[in-house]
Amino acid sequence: MGASVQAEVLEQTLSLPDNLGTAVLYRAAASDELKPAVIVVHEWWGLNDYAKSRARMLAEAGYTALALNMYDEGEVSDHPENAKLFMQKALANPKQMNARVDTAMLVLRQQRGVNNNAIYAIGYCFGGAVVLQQARRGVNLAGVASFHGSLGTETPAQKGVIKAKVLVANGAADPFVPAEQVTGLVQEMAAAEVDLQLMNFANVTHGFSNPGATAKGQKYNMPLAYDAAADKASWQALLDMLGREQAN
């Protein structure tokens, strides 16, 4: 467990119990004012600097954030073939993913200044699908946000089970998220009586929130590209969501 302070944000690496791996906690200056807290789940690349940067941004906005590692050995790679293997391994063990999220919630509730009724989870790409799935299984999250994540599921949200509000930011030109998944999500969440906010950005493709996406897409000939407007608008929508909870 190491700690360092940068730009008034405390960064602290935590070992989770029960061999659940690690997570990195980010928090602003301690305060007793109760505020939301946010679990951040990384892209299929693993818990790299990008996912950490998002958690840090949340801390800079005044929220406690936990960048949670969903990969067993803390694997990280820049190569899509490795990333695919890591992701498949994680997805093959949903009980462990669930345990990680449950533990992350416990960790956040132990932090001073966290509003226990306002734990959120956000994710990118693989992580977006993970947080949506956590919402569907009825985890007591106030809200989830998926950025360029897969939207389909074999276990749709059920009315009365799902508790989280849902924010989905999607590139309408993302070939990993077919149009039917988008309309399917609208139907699913309406039927489950869940507040859905959908941002569907025209001519925007996978990875739009990650400034490194364009270079990576070119390197590996993949349909990835950063889009500053979509990034900015979807981040603002997330901050609005957290701000509303804070005002309650």
Place this chain on the structure above:
Amino acid sequence: MGASVQAEVLEQTLSLPDNLGTAVLYRAAASDELKPAVIVVHEWWGLNDYAKSRARMLAEAGYTALALNMYDEGEVSDHPENAKLFMQKALANPKQMNARVDTAMLVLRQQRGVNNNAIYAIGYCFGGAVVLQQARRGVNLAGVASFHGSLGTETPAQKGVIKAKVLVANGAADPFVPAEQVTGLVQEMAAAEVDLQLMNFANVTHGFSNPGATAKGQKYNMPLAYDAAADKASWQALLDMLGREQAN
């Protein structure tokens, strides 16, 4: 033409040329900083105090706003039977509605401090359907926002024709907007390559943004109700949309 000043917002009733009726202009203290301007289209009740209050709120936020009257004789009523007649009459003359919107854009472009490339149109109920339809016909609006408006159309948006970004705030329990209209809108806007932001609020019904909706619904046994959370969240999304344009 009369003018009055209240809370630092100037209110001015304008007679439009060509017998197009009236509109009420709201603006904050004059400034040469270029900012977006917004056309506001009323509910089926007509251009009442509610529609005007929204235009005033936009002026208080620093934007020039024009509350546009879509009814020939400036009809206003509290009774749904009258409102239905007014609305049907307006809808039967789409050319005149188009002319009103075109003229409203000209009026806004004549105002000091208006960014000519950032004219928006928003509407409530009937007005929401009107502004969506204006976007579909390719009016050079930067964006439109519909609050509890009907979403269906016989003339869907066409790629390359529609220019406006679209924000739709909808009550998922609004019986006037069937679920198929919501998924249809998502498909329509994706196919037309338009940025869509959809807020679909669970257990929220028609008229949710209007604080007077609940009483009116009870009076006339209609499925109308105010919802403070949906009102607040959707208004913030509109302000975000305008704020993004301003930053460009």
